[in-house]
Amino acid sequence: MAIDWKRYDPTPFYDELIEKPGRPRGPASALAEYLASLDEGEIHSRKQAADNAILEMGISFTVYTEGENIDRAWPFDIIPRVITRREWDQVSAGLEQRLTALNLFIDDIYNEQRIFQDKVIPRYVLNQSKNFREQCVGIKPPQGVWAHICGSDLVRDGNGQFFVLEDNLRVPSGVSYMLENRQVTKRVFPELFENSSILPVDEYPTQLFDMLASISPRPQDYPEIVVLTPGIYNSAYFEHSFLAQRMGAELVEGADLVVSDDDCVYMRTIDGLERVDVIYRRIDDEFLDPEVFNPDSMLGVPGLMRAWRKGNVGLTNAPGAGVADDKVMYAYVPDIIRYYLDQDPIIPNVPTYLCVNEKDRAYVLDHLDELVVKPANESGGYGMLVGPHATKKQRSEFAQLIKKDPRNYIAQPTLDLSVAPTLCGDEIEPRHLDLRPFILQGVRTDVTAGGLTRVAMRKGSLVVNSSQGGGSKDTWIVDEEN
Amino acid sequence: MLSRVAERVYWMARYVERAENTARMVTAFNLLALDMPKSVQVSWKGLVEVTGNEDLFDNHYQRDDERNCVKFLLADADNPSSVLNSLRAARENVRTTRDLVPSEAWEVMNELYLFARDHIDQGIGKRGRFDFLSEVVQRCQTLTGLLAGTMSHDAAYDFIRLGRNLERADMSTRHVDVGALKLLKKDGEDPEPYEGLLWTSILRSGSGFQMYRQHVKRRINGVDVVRFLLQDTAFPRSVTHALTQVQDALEKLPRNELPLRLVIQARRHASSAHVEELIAEDGLHAFMDVLQRDIGDIHGANAETWFLAAPAQAQEAA
Numbered sequence: 001m002a003i004d005w006k007r008y009d010p011t012p013f014y015d016e017l018i019e020k021p022g023r024p025r026g027p028a029s030a031l032a033e034y035l036a037s038l039d040e041g042e043i044h045s046r047k048q049a050a051d052n053a054i055l056e057m058g059i060s061f062t063v064y065t066e067g068e069n070i071d072r073a074w075p076f077d078i079i080p081r082v083i084t085r086r087e088w089d090q091v092s093a094g095l096e097q098r099l100t101a102l103n104l105f106i107d108d109i110y111n112e113q114r115i116f117q118d119k120v121i122p123r124y125v126l127n128q129s130k131n132f133r134e135q136c137v138g139i140k141p142p143q144g145v146w147a148h149i150c151g152s153d154l155v156r157d158g159n160g161q162f163f164v165l166e167d168n169l170r171v172p173s174g175v176s177y178m179l180e181n182r183q184v185t186k187r188v189f190p191e192l193f194e195n196s197s198i199l200p201v202d203e204y205p206t207q208l209f210d211m212l213a214s215i216s217p218r219p220q221d222y223p224e225i226v227v228l229t230p231g232i233y234n235s236a237y238f239e240h241s242f243l244a245q246r247m248g249a250e251l252v253e254g255a256d257l258v259v260s261d262d263d264c265v266y267m268r269t270i271d272g273l274e275r276v277d278v279i280y281r282r283i284d285d286e287f288l289d290p291e292v293f294n295p296d297s298m299l300g301v302p303g304l305m306r307a308w309r310k311g312n313v314g315l316t317n318a319p320g321a322g323v324a325d326d327k328v329m330y331a332y333v334p335d336i337i338r339y340y341l342d343q344d345p346i347i348p349n350v351p352t353y354l355c356v357n358e359k360d361r362a363y364v365l366d367h368l369d370e371l372v373v374k375p376a377n378e379s380g381g382y383g384m385l386v387g388p389h390a391t392k393k394q395r396s397e398f399a400q401l402i403k404k405d406p407r408n409y410i411a412q413p414t415l416d417l418s419v420a421p422t423l424c425g426d427e428i429e430p431r432h433l434d435l436r437p438f439i440l441q442g443v444r445t446d447v448t449a450g451g452l453t454r455v456a457m458r459k460g461s462l463v464v465n466s467s468q469g470g471g472s473k474d475t476w477i478v479d480e481e482n
Numbered sequence: 483m484l485s486r487v488a489e490r491v492y493w494m495a496r497y498v499e500r501a502e503n504t505a506r507m508v509t510a511f512n513l514l515a516l517d518m519p520k521s522v523q524v525s526w527k528g529l530v531e532v533t534g535n536e537d538l539f540d541n542h543y544q545r546d547d548e549r550n551c552v553k554f555l556l557a558d559a560d561n562p563s564s565v566l567n568s569l570r571a572a573r574e575n576v577r578t579t580r581d582l583v584p585s586e587a588w589e590v591m592n593e594l595y596l597f598a599r600d601h602i603d604q605g606i607g608k609r610g611r612f613d614f615l616s617e618v619v620q621r622c623q624t625l626t627g628l629l630a631g632t633m634s635h636d637a638a639y640d641f642i643r644l645g646r647n648l649e650r651a652d653m654s655t656r657h658v659d660v661g662a663l664k665l666l667k668k669d670g671e672d673p674e675p676y677e678g679l680l681w682t683s684i685l686r687s688g689s690g691f692q693m694y695r696q697h698v699k700r701r702i703n704g705v706d707v708v709r710f711l712l713q714d715t716a717f718p719r720s721v722t723h724a725l726t727q728v729q730d731a732l733e734k735l736p737r738n739e740l741p742l743r744l745v746i747q748a749r750r751h752a753s754s755a756h757v758e759e760l761i762a763e764d765g766l767h768a769f770m771d772v773l774q775r776d777i778g779d780i781h782g783a784n785a786e787t788w789f790l791a792a793p794a795q796a797q798e799a800a
Contacts, residue, residue: 058585231578232577232578241580241581244581245581250484251581252484252486253486255486255790256484256485256486256790267484268484268485268486268790269483269484269485270483270484270485270488270637270641270735270736270737270788271483271736271737272736272737
């Protein structure tokens with residue numbers, strides 16, 4: 001059965017492509033019309049082509065269960081999501097504004113701490129932050145930038161307004177899938193790229209390389225850049241290896257690096273030791289340097305912090321940058337933007353209740369059936385409560401958790417996450433999704449054109465994480481004026 | 483090139499070569515056992531001895547009968563050199579260097595390991611043994627050929643060649659050892675008349691039967707077979723030839739002084755041995771021990787020169 005948009009029900013939520021049955025949104029009309037022109041067999045053969053491309057290109061992610069690593073094919077929906085360039089320019093400006101303010105904030109936290117003296121944020125928020133690293137106090141990284149790479153999660157509400165749901169400032173992942181999704185879509189729907197102007201996304205590896213090169217302590221034409229991975233057993237290993245290859249950088253593990261008596265970092269090669277200028281690290285702070293952080297870490301490099309503090313190696317993201325992606329700090333980001341930039345936030349935050357505040361806590365405990373409760377320091381969608389979908393028992397368990405450790409929990413209203421038409425078996429059905437654009441900040445700031453759209457493949461589900469059965473879509477920023 | 487990566491491809495090649503040679507050795511010995519009259523017994527335990535793992539065997543098995551010995555050589559989880567463990571280790575090394583080796587090589591390696599794992603019982607049992615082992619040998623050869631034919635012959639490939647030929651030299655000394663240890667037990671009858679069959683089987687372990695026939699042109703006898711397997715310069719599985727290949731690979735690598743010196747020395751040992759005397763004076767086994775130590779030293783020098791320090795890598799020593 002071919003697609004008939006008149007029979008597609010976009011639900012009460014905001015649908016990215018279809019405004020109401022039979023009427024696609026302006027920027028999506030060419031896509032919708034094209035999809036409707038394909039018969040069922042054709043749609044399935046495109047889907048098959050996409051699955052084959054994913055296998056052939058080896059696009060996978062790793063799930064670790066029952067002591068075994070399983071490489072799974074990357075889950076991908078062939079129907080792209082479309083956003084207009086005009087709207088995206090606005091979002092992009094908002095993301096740049098946000099990361100600029102966050103970097104000023106992190107630099108302030110580890111140095112003067114003006115923001116506390118001026119009482120914009122209460123100091124206790126910092127004292128209880130799990131991602132504050134006192135080992136970083138007094139450090140001034142190049143250009144004052146701590147978070148060079150940020151992945152921010154955006155969602156749309158029922159009116160189509162974008163909100164920032166969270167900022168990932170530690171080791172955000174997913175960008176390789178954004179790039180691969182586009183490659184797959186180009187193979188599957190080449191006709192569509194000929195007739196519309198879809199902004200390209202493949203500049204990312206070059207921009208990443210340039211940003212990394214810009215923080216090299218030895219300004220020269222060919223800085224030695226490495227990607228530091230925890231190894232093959234990490235769920236994002238595919239991405240580490242992908243980015244290293246695309247940048248022509250060496251993919252290293254902790255044991256490959258050594259800090260010598262001159263406090264410089266070297267990698268062990270068959271030619272002997274070679275100096276390393278910049279490390280794009282994909283391992284968490286705690287495992288980075290057993291001399292300073294977790295002494296049992298086998299993943300890190302003893303002495304790395306020494307080398308970084310002396311300015312002998314560029315490290316990205318800087319250790320300690322995660323202090324600003326804590327979900328309690330998140331609630332203060334609009335204040336942070338106003339304080340450092342004297343501007344109003346371009347993209348709003350989702351309203352957030354801090355359980356540490358007595359008034360907020362009372363409200364949260366009273367409204368657990370309406371709210372989403374999240375731990376302040378988890379990522380990947382773990383350890384959260386989606387109130388309306390939870391059982392009474394789960395809610396009362398969370399009430400106990402909140403009372404026990406209020407600083408560790410925040411709550412937000414259940415969002416009416418937007419949906420988009422998604423191929424589910426033989427049918428096209430609306431599924432909820434979010435969007436993770438990536439922002440690079442060094443001497444200059446670059447925002448990806450779009451980002452990684454993640455889809456909750458289960459009907460009605462709001463959980464988009466690939467570790468929990470989420471899928472993904474290619475994201476098109478379409479320039480209607482061209 | 484990163485030291486870690488060099489080490490992984492080197493071990494991948496060693497393990498594949500080890501699996502293939504062990505499979506060949508069991509095949510040849512199996513055929514020999516079938517040819518012997520009931521009165522002459524073949525010692526399967528001797529095969530375990532030539533691999534150098536008899537202590538492990540004795541710790542785990544009460545009886546050194548055929549089934550236990552074959553199981554130990556092919557499948558035993560506690561024997562680090564069993565065919566299955568070698569293939570598992572090889573696969574893990576390919577898996578962690580997938581960006582470097584051609585993707586078909588990963589597929590072949592993965593399928594090879596899965597095949598061996600799923601059909602290992604055939605190899606242990608008598609009936610399916612021959613087919614199972616031939617399949618393993620063939621797939622190992624496919625992998626070796628695939629790497630030779632599709633991978634750039636750069637430093638990574640030099641490490642593969644280095645590992646493969648060092649392991650091959652080591653395994654060839656062990657094939658010769660099968661003859662040195664006199665694995666035919668006398669049982670009243672003099673096993674002497676069957677020694678020709680034993681040496682034939684040893685040639686078969688190293689796929690050398692046909693080449694021996696073409697190049698040596700004499701009836702099969704211990705002295706000529708050992709000379710062939712030790713000193714022939716043209717046969718790819720002779721110790722001398724394999725060590726020449728090792729030298730060739732070493733010459734292309736940076737900072738090669740120490741391993742290069744050792745390989746030249748080892749090759750001299752092999753090529754200058756007086757085989758007739760060694761056999762007459764019962765010194766063949768001791769001499770193979772010397773060569774195996776030489777080969778172990780070359781490995782040690784490789785590790786010291788190019789690989790990561792020992793604690794980070796829990797790989798088995800040569």
